[in-house]
Amino acid sequence: MSTKKSAVDGGKWITLSTVISTVFQFLQVTILARILDPSVFGVVSVSALLINLFYIFSNLGFSNSIIYKQENDRNVLSSIYFTSLLLGLTIFCIAYLSAPLVVAYYKEPKLDYVIKLASIYFLIIYFGQIYLFLLQKELKFKTIALMEIIATVAGTAITIALAYNHYEELSLIYGQLATHVIRTSLQIILGRHLFTPRLYLNFNAIKEHLKFGVYNVGDGLLGFVQGNSDNIIVGGLLGVKALGYYTIASQLAIFPITKLSPIILQVAYPILAKMKESDSELKKAYLSILDLVSYLNIPLLAGLYITADSVVPLMYGPGWEETIPLIKIFVFVSIFYCLSNPLFTLAFTKGKPNLLFYLNLVTLLVKVPLLYVLGTRWQVYGIATAFLLSTFINLILNFFIVQHLVGDFIRDFFANFIKPVLFCTLMILVILAYKQYVGNSGLFHTLAQILIGGSIYLLLTFKYKITLKEIIAFRRSVS
Numbered sequence: 001m002s003t004k005k006s007a008v009d010g011g012k013w014i015t016l017s018t019v020i021s022t023v024f025q026f027l028q029v030t031i032l033a034r035i036l037d038p039s040v041f042g043v044v045s046v047s048a049l050l051i052n053l054f055y056i057f058s059n060l061g062f063s064n065s066i067i068y069k070q071e072n073d074r075n076v077l078s079s080i081y082f083t084s085l086l087l088g089l090t091i092f093c094i095a096y097l098s099a100p101l102v103v104a105y106y107k108e109p110k111l112d113y114v115i116k117l118a119s120i121y122f123l124i125i126y127f128g129q130i131y132l133f134l135l136q137k138e139l140k141f142k143t144i145a146l147m148e149i150i151a152t153v154a155g156t157a158i159t160i161a162l163a164y165n166h167y168e169e170l171s172l173i174y175g176q177l178a179t180h181v182i183r184t185s186l187q188i189i190l191g192r193h194l195f196t197p198r199l200y201l202n203f204n205a206i207k208e209h210l211k212f213g214v215y216n217v218g219d220g221l222l223g224f225v226q227g228n229s230d231n232i233i234v235g236g237l238l239g240v241k242a243l244g245y246y247t248i249a250s251q252l253a254i255f256p257i258t259k260l261s262p263i264i265l266q267v268a269y270p271i272l273a274k275m276k277e278s279d280s281e282l283k284k285a286y287l288s289i290l291d292l293v294s295y296l297n298i299p300l301l302a303g304l305y306i307t308a309d310s311v312v313p314l315m316y317g318p319g320w321e322e323t324i325p326l327i328k329i330f331v332f333v334s335i336f337y338c339l340s341n342p343l344f345t346l347a348f349t350k351g352k353p354n355l356l357f358y359l360n361l362v363t364l365l366v367k368v369p370l371l372y373v374l375g376t377r378w379q380v381y382g383i384a385t386a387f388l389l390s391t392f393i394n395l396i397l398n399f400f401i402v403q404h405l406v407g408d409f410i411r412d413f414f415a416n417f418i419k420p421v422l423f424c425t426l427m428i429l430v431i432l433a434y435k436q437y438v439g440n441s442g443l444f445h446t447l448a449q450i451l452i453g454g455s456i457y458l459l460l461t462f463k464y465k466i467t468l469k470e471i472i473a474f475r476r477s478v479s
Contacts, residue, residue, distance in 0.1 A: 017145035022256055024156040026315075029251050032163050032172070033316040038248070042240030043110050044172045045247040047118045049228055050102060054091045054122065056220035066133045066209070078200040080209060081130045088126035095119035108240050110169060117173050121180055128184035131191025138194065147186040155179030222360035226367050226394075230387045233371050234380055242380050248316065249323040249384075253304060253330035257297055257338050282349060283406035289342045291416045295465070297338045299457045302424035303450060305331040306431045310446045329384040336391040340398040346405055355401050363394040423460040427453045 033041075066080070099115040135144050159175025167174065203210070231250075235243040304311065308327045312320055347355050367390035374382035402409060431449045439445035 013142040013145035017148045020149050021152045024152050025251075025255065028156045028159055028175075029248065030315045031160055033248065033320060035163060036168060037241075038244030038319075039239075039241040040169045040172075040244065041247050042235060042243035043108060043114055043169045045231060045243055046102065046106055046108070046111055046235055046240065047114045047173065049231055050095060050098065050115055051118055051121055052228070053221075053224055054095050054119075056217060056224055066130075066137055070137065073205075074195070074198060075200050075202065076205050076209070077130060077134075077195050078197045079202050079206045081195075081197045082201045083203070083206065084126040084129060088122045092119050092122040095122065106235050106240060114169055114173055117170070118176070120177060124177070124180045124184050128187030128191070130195065130197075131187040134194040135187075135191050143190050147183060147190065150186060151179045151183035154182050222357060222364055226360050226364035226390070229364070229367060229371055230383050233375055234383055237375065238380060245320070245322045246326060246380060246384070248320060249326035249330055252312075252315075252323070253301070253327045254334050254337070256300065257334040282346065283409055286342060286346055286402065286406060287409060287412055287416065289345070290339065290413060293338050293342065294417055294420045295461065298335060298420045299424055299427065299454070301331045301334050302428055303431075303453050306428050306435075306453070307446060307449050310441050310449070313441070314443060314446060325381060326384050329381070329388055333384075333388050333391050336388075336395045340391075340395045343398050343402055346402060350405055352405070355405075359394065359397055359401060362397060363390055366390055366393050419465055423457050423464075426460070427456045430456055 066077075096116050096119045099112045102115055103109060103111045132144065155175050155178050158178045159171050162171035162174055165171075231243065231246065234246045305328055308324050312324050312327070316323075343359075344356065347353055367386065370386035370389055371383055374386040376382070378385070399410065399413075431453050434449055434452060435445075438448075
């Protein structure tokens with residue numbers, strides 16, 4: 001199969017997986033928001049923060065190093081496998097024992113049992129993780145997608161069933177653990193033909209992978225702190241209920257973009273790694289990624305911004321109105337995020353993850369003072385604004401790094417970027433007119449606004465960006 005066809009075929013399956021996962025995530029949040037208190041989402045958010053923090057240390061960038069080095073040596077892979085298991089056990093113990101400290105910071109007793117239960121995550125995932133890395137390396141995206149779909153659907157069903165049976169925050173934790181058990185089991189079953197570990201552990205054999213992972217861990221840690229410092233401060237300063245509102249707003253405005261953008265990057269990285277010596281090809285691929293990310297994400301975010309006041313009551317029911325101003329701020333955060341995200345793929349393709357480390361370090365140094373100053377003055381909305389400003393600064397620095405890696409690209413980027421922006425502007429103006437002169441609230445008017453906005457954007461795209469004939473021709477060229 002050609003590289004081009006592998007990219008398209010992989011993108012198709014990963015897109016399907018991500019869309020289904022995102023839909024089920026929205027379904028879960030929509031249902032649970034109607035039966036659980038905002039403080040429950042705050043408690044689970046704190047637990048997720050802790051798990052994500054410790055995951056950084058136990059990952060060591062093995063996924064990226066295996067793909068970058070195209071690793072096939074069984075002894076090396078066995079050493080990576082058992083190193084991961086040992087790290088998982090160590091991180092489980094640390095996470096479990098850290099529960100009292102987290103309870104003391106957030107002043108929420110429920111966190112003790114929730115964190116101890118959630119830490120079991122680290123005893124599960126590392127049995128199957130290396131098989132996922134190898135499936136990615138071999139471009140087995142259909143297999144990866146099917147595993148994710150099965151695990152997500154099953155986990156969502158378990159979570160909703162437990163919530164209706166009054167398990168409250170534990171319904172989310174048990175549901176997540178069930179998802180991980182199912183996903184890990186499938187990774188082992190479907191990936192075992194690529195690798196069978198032998199009883200071998202030699203740290204010298206994986207020193208290059210460990211070295212590759214040092215900056216990955218450092219970047220991950222800094223990325224976590226600068227990406228989640230707002231959540232940490234909201235929970236500690238304003239309590240878990242405020243964090244619940246903040247989390248739900250983020251789930252609606254930021255979560256979909258963090259799921260959709262990596263579709264392209266997950267498919268692109270193994271392919272770009274095979275042509276890492278050609279700067280001109282990398283630059284062309286990077287601009288294509290930015291262009292596609294822009295056309296997919298910006299209309300979704302623009303539509304959410306203009307319809308948030310009617311979408312929130314329909315999705316979550318009464319009591320969640322405080323999330324609407326947060327959602328409108330997070331829309332711009334998501335735009336900046338999706339434009340900056342492709343640098344991750346480019347930096348690892350060039351073998352320079354250290355640049356990501358320095359980028360996150362500078363962003364963190366800017367973000368923390370902004371969070372303190374604006375959060376002290378304007379509470380949760382000040383913290384959200386600080387998040388927005390720091391994300392914009394991160395994007396500017398991001399583009400300087402890209403310029404360093406592949407050369408001048410800004411003019412080509414803006415030539416591509418101006419079209420979706422203009423299309424979205426027209427879309428917003430028409431929806432505003434509809435809200436003003438026809439109707440604003442209720443299911444019918446909300447669906448009408450979404451249909452009108454989507455139709456306008458698609459018509460403009462087919463008219464001035466790419467025609468249906470070109471799409472059909474491209475499809476035939478890779479079939």
